[in-house]
Amino acid sequence: MKGYKLAIVGATGLVGQEFIKILGQRNFPAASILLLASDRSAGKKLFVTHREVEVKETTTESFKGIDIALFSAGTETSRYFSPIAAQSGAVVVDNSSAFRMVSTVPLVVPEVNPEDIKWHNGIIANPNCSTIQMVVALYPLHRVNPIKRIIVDTYQAVSGTGSAAVDELTTQAKQVIEGQTTIPHVYPHQISFNLLPEIDVFLDNGYTKEEWKLVEETKKIMHDEDIAISATCVRVPV
Ligand SMILES: NC(=O)c1ccc[n+]([C@@H]2O[C@H](COP(=O)([O-])OP(=O)(O)OC[C@H]3O[C@@H](n4cnc5c(N)ncnc54)[C@H](OP(=O)(O)O)[C@@H]3O)[C@@H](O)[C@H]2O)c1
Structure with missing residues (x-):
């Protein structure tokens, strides 16, 4: 069969499911799609363009x-398996933060810096979701009139944390409505009927890791170290 041989690592997760959906919607020229996850999901079956495909455990092979x-x-998982995949001859597109700020790995938003793909060494990093949306909007302005300063606030859904967070919000919302006590697991505080101005951990500079990603990744993607950026990221119960 003509086309690319694809592997999706994290196929059972929220992002993995979106990968599968979009590959189908865009009729991506795939000769085969290998679905990979942890040993917890090995044997599970997922639909790929109306066909059931078994999920396999991710291994070095x-x-x-x-x-x-x-x-x-x-x-x-990315830190461990991406170099192995690249060494096996695959081009890795990594959605995690593992390699985003590594100088030998391009950090690419196709609408902004597609040319950076050319110097990849087997791994291409995909930025944080807030960074992507912001640079797509700002880059055309930046090209006409270089931006000096960005002050950005984000209000981010629980889906950004993954499927466990979506489950936590659903459970807590029910508990609050029924007058029960909530016990947070995924977030440090109750997320239902609440706003948490804290996404990921706090760094020594007072920003959270999520906020600092917006600062650093934007500069790398826009190739401009001089833009002054201040970010505030808030988790919201949607
Ligand atoms: N959610 C978003 O909007 C978003 C956006 C951009 C980037 N990301 C990034 O994408 C990654 C996944 O996010 P998600 O929201 O999809 O999380 P998720 O719903 O929690 O899914 C996690 C996926 O990773 C798999 N996994 C966990 N440990 C593994 C291991 N040791 N080996 C192989 N697979 C393993 C899980 O497989 P099992 O089913 O076997 O547990 C599952 O498929 C994270 O790095 C996240 O930061 C997320």
Whole structure:
């Protein structure tokens, strides 16, 4: 069959499911799609363009013969398996933050810096979701009149944390409505009927990791270290 041999690492997760959906919608020229996750999901079946495909455990042998590997299985999984996939000959597109700020890895938003793909060494990083939306809007302005300062506030849904967070919001919303006590697991505080001005951990500079990603990733993508950026990121119960 003609086309690329694809692997999706994290196929059972929220992002992995979107990968599968969009590949189908766009009729991506895939010769085969290998669905990978952890050992927890091995054997599970998922639909890929109306066909059931079995999920396999990700191992060091998973990437033999793979042309493109899409990773969305968390930072640690990417850090371990992406170099192995790249060494096996696959081009890795990594959705985690593992390689975004590594100088030898391009951080690419197709609408802004597609030319950076050319210098990849097997791994291409995909930015944080807030960064992507912001630079797509700002880059055309920046090209006409260079931006000196950005003050950005984001209000981010629980889906950005993954499927466990979506479940936590649903459970807590029910508990609050029924007058029960909520016990947070995914977030440090109750998220239902609440706003948390804290996404990821706080850094020594007073920003959270999520806020600092907006600062650093924007400069790398726009190739401009001089833009002054201040970010505030808030998790909201949607
Ligand atoms: N959600 C978003 O909007 C968003 C946006 C941009 C980037 N990202 C990034 O994408 C990644 C995944 O996010 P998500 O929201 O899809 O999370 P999620 O819903 O929690 O899914 C996590 C996925 O990773 C897999 N996984 C976990 N440990 C693994 C391991 N050791 N080996 C192989 N697979 C493993 C899980 O497989 P099992 O089913 O076996 O547990 C599952 O498929 C994260 O790095 C996240 O930061 C998320």
